[in-house]
Amino acid sequence: MSDNTIDRFFRYLNWLFNPFHGLKTTEVYDLIGTSSLTENALYLNLGYWRDVETIDEASEELALLVAKRGGMGPDDTVLDCGYGFGDQDILWARKMKPEKIIGLNITKSQVKRARMNVADAGLEKSIDLREGSATEMPIENESIDLVVSVESAFHYRTREDFFKEAFRVLRPGGRLVTADILPTKNSDNLFRRMEQWISWNLVAGKFNIPHENYYEIPSYNDKLSKAGFVNIDIKSIRDDVYTPLHEYLSKTQTFVNKLHPLPKFLAKLSLNRPADNVYAGLDYILSYSEKP
Numbered sequence: 001m002s003d004n005t006i007d008r009f010f011r012y013l014n015w016l017f018n019p020f021h022g023l024k025t026t027e028v029y030d031l032i033g034t035s036s037l038t039e040n041a042l043y044l045n046l047g048y049w050r051d052v053e054t055i056d057e058a059s060e061e062l063a064l065l066v067a068k069r070g071g072m073g074p075d076d077t078v079l080d081c082g083y084g085f086g087d088q089d090i091l092w093a094r095k096m097k098p099e100k101i102i103g104l105n106i107t108k109s110q111v112k113r114a115r116m117n118v119a120d121a122g123l124e125k126s127i128d129l130r131e132g133s134a135t136e137m138p139i140e141n142e143s144i145d146l147v148v149s150v151e152s153a154f155h156y157r158t159r160e161d162f163f164k165e166a167f168r169v170l171r172p173g174g175r176l177v178t179a180d181i182l183p184t185k186n187s188d189n190l191f192r193r194m195e196q197w198i199s200w201n202l203v204a205g206k207f208n209i210p211h212e213n214y215y216e217i218p219s220y221n222d223k224l225s226k227a228g229f230v231n232i233d234i235k236s237i238r239d240d241v242y243t244p245l246h247e248y249l250s251k252t253q254t255f256v257n258k259l260h261p262l263p264k265f266l267a268k269l270s271l272n273r274p275a276d277n278v279y280a281g282l283d284y285i286l287s288y289s290e291k292p
């Protein structure tokens with residue numbers, strides 16, 4: 001075994017089994033690397049499972065759901081926050097043809113790979129992928145028509161700062177759309193509440209979700225409104241995310257088999273449990289709002 005393999009093994013050990021692992025979000029994504037759920041692209045989302053068969057299709061479907069909800073079209077300058085490896089930007093540039101897409105991502109290793117993917121697709125003129133944070137956008141006031149964030153805003157420190165920044169950079173009439181992970185409403189049943197607590201804290205602990213971002217749909221609505229947004233519409237799409245994903249992963253095993261042995265062991269344990277327990281504490285929402 002090379003030093004690199006041993007080092008990676010210990011970093012995984014620390015991340016997976018030490019609740020105080022101390023890894024930053026960027027270090028978690030560096031560790032995960034290109035172990036994406038998808039087989040052909042490098043999406044890092046859980047997918048939207050309506051009328052699709054595979055994780056690749058579901059991940060694209062989620063990206064398209066966000067784009068369509070925001071009415072993405074040829075006149076738009078789009079700001080994509082938390083773009084992963086940029087697959088969604090390539091998809092949007094081809095299908096929705098916005099005038100320009102600017103991306104912000106804090107994970108250097110992803111920025112490098114995403115830029116290569118955009119260059120390979122010959123889309124450098126319409127997609128400008130930058131290293132930068134959604135909470136401190138290096139973007140001029142009122143220069144964007146549509147801000148989108150696909151399965152990333154739960155990471156931001158804080159999501160409220162992101163809402164304020166999105167409001168600042170949007171032109172009047174501009175739109176903000178997020179696909180985001182929130183906690184579910186606490187159950188009255190004590191046992192169910194414990195399941196919810198475990199499921200939320202496992203995900204929040206591994207993926208560095210700050211405690212400030214722990215709130216349900218009504219507070220999400222209030223925080224968007226406090227940032228100045230109007231015509232807010234938030235709906236849960238969790239039934240089209242977690243259970244179908246769980247069933248797909250249990251059936252195909254393709255993703256599990258490409259994992260490092262440690263996460264593979266944990267993934268197999270989870271996949272043997274019912275989806276309703278594994279994801280008990282996790283809601284999944286699609287939000288839309290406008291700057292007046």
Ligand SMILES: C[S@@+](CC[C@H](N)C(=O)[O-])C[C@H]1O[C@@H](n2cnc3c(N)ncnc32)[C@H](O)[C@@H]1O
Binds near residue numbers: 134
């Ligand atoms: C779960 S991945 C989703 C990636 C991509 N949207 C997709 O659907 O494949 C979350 C992404 O958010 C990025 N991220 C986390 N915190 C961020 C921040 N403050 N600003 C910008 N990007 C951030 C991570 O680097 C990662 O690319």
